[in-house]
Amino acid sequence: MKFLRQYPFVLIVFLLMVVLVLFRSFGGNNFRYDAARWAESSVKGSNLLTVDQLSAMTGAVLVLNLGDEADLPGQLRPKTVIMRPESITGKENLRLIRKHRGPVILFSDDASTSARVWMILSEMGMRDVYILRDPGAVAE
Amino acid sequence: MNIRQKVSLLLILLSIMLALLPLTANRSFSEKPSKLLAEVLGADVSVTVDEVAEFIVREDPDVRLIDLRPADVFIKEAIPGAVNVPYSEFIRSDPDTWISNREVRTIFYSTGNSEADYALVYARGMGYNNCYIMAGGITEWVRTVLDTKFSGGRITARENALFETRRRAGEMYTEYSSLPDSLKAKFLESKKFSAKKLDGGCE
Numbered sequence: 001m002k003f004l005r006q007y008p009f010v011l012i013v014f015l016l017m018v019v020l021v022l023f024r025s026f027g028g029n030n031f032r033y034d035a036a037r038w039a040e041s042s043v044k045g046s047n048l049l050t051v052d053q054l055s056a057m058t059g060a061v062l063v064l065n066l067g068d069e070a071d072l073p074g075q076l077r078p079k080t081v082i083m084r085p086e087s088i089t090g091k092e093n094l095r096l097i098r099k100h101r102g103p104v105i106l107f108s109d110d111a112s113t114s115a116r117v118w119m120i121l122s123e124m125g126m127r128d129v130y131i132l133r134d135p136g137a138v139a140e
Numbered sequence: 141m142n143i144r145q146k147v148s149l150l151l152i153l154l155s156i157m158l159a160l161l162p163l164t165a166n167r168s169f170s171e172k173p174s175k176l177l178a179e180v181l182g183a184d185v186s187v188t189v190d191e192v193a194e195f196i197v198r199e200d201p202d203v204r205l206i207d208l209r210p211a212d213v214f215i216k217e218a219i220p221g222a223v224n225v226p227y228s229e230f231i232r233s234d235p236d237t238w239i240s241n242r243e244v245r246t247i248f249y250s251t252g253n254s255e256a257d258y259a260l261v262y263a264r265g266m267g268y269n270n271c272y273i274m275a276g277g278i279t280e281w282v283r284t285v286l287d288t289k290f291s292g293g294r295i296t297a298r299e300n301a302l303f304e305t306r307r308r309a310g311e312m313y314t315e316y317s318s319l320p321d322s323l324k325a326k327f328l329e330s331k332k333f334s335a336k337k338l339d340g341g342c343e
Contacts, residue, residue, distance in 0.1 A: 031168055119261035
């Protein structure tokens with residue numbers, strides 16, 4: 001470090017680059033490096049949850065209801081939040097998701113909406129986000 | 141220390157930093173999350189099966205279909221002219237391999253919607269704004285195009301044109317799907333070969 005301190009120009013440029021890389025990697029409102037890695041669970045299907053798996057979950061579960069009217073039956077909503085899909089990247093919503101310690105479940109009548117929102121959240125570095133598979137079965 | 145040495149030192153430090161970044165760091169989303177979200181939730185990223193049927197009947201060169209289903213499913217039946225890129229392969233390889241040509245519209249489809257939806261966001265996130273999905277996937281294709289029936293006494297010219305397009309697309313689909321696997325493979329190979337020849341131009 002003493003060596004570097006003798007050359008402030010080099011040190012400043014290097015630190016600036018490090019800060020930019022760290023911001024890009026860990027900044028809360030951006031996408032992370034290596035898109036393929038964050039999308040991998042969609043290849044394996046491990047991002048999908050069945051109603052039974054959700055029912056069996058213990059601990060804090062945050063269920064995001066992305067539909068307008070769709071709703072989960074009482075036993076399946078330990079903590080349900082209705083969120084409009086287009087507002088999910090809003091500051092407040094992102095803070096709510098990030099602050100939550102435990103799985104976040106996306107629930108929508110339209111499977112496309114859940115899948116698209118999942119990919120975006122996942123690429124933003126959120127690992128513990130799942131899609132509730134076949135939500136139609138829940139409503140029955 | 142002269143300027144050359146300073147620059148050398150800086151380059152060495154930056155190289156170390158670069159070495160610590162993942163190799164696939166270049167394959168990252170470049171759009172802003174909110175912008176991408178608004179884009180992919182919009183209706184204009186989907187095309188209907190009727191539109192796809194029309195592209196096929198017209199043999200539209202400006203449209204490319206990408207079938208994201210596994211190869212063994214694709215070989216049994218697929219939309220004529222579609223290229224099979226299983227979803228896992230699409231994600232694990234460089235998307236540029238499949239969708240680099242931005243002059244053409246790329247339409248993803250899978251069995252239902254999910255994999256096509258993932259692929260759509262993945263591609264658009266990386267800036268491939270020429271990507272769309274066929275809404276409903278093959279399930280919707282079969283329901284709308286293959287199972288189309290004329291019913292009722294009167295039919296408008298518009299309905300007739302739609303029915304005719306569906307019928308012709310359905311016939312092409314059935315004919316293509318009934319080809320032996322070897323011929324399908326040859327058909328696909330011939331398409332690839334033609335593309336290469338066209339890339340080369342006239343001699």
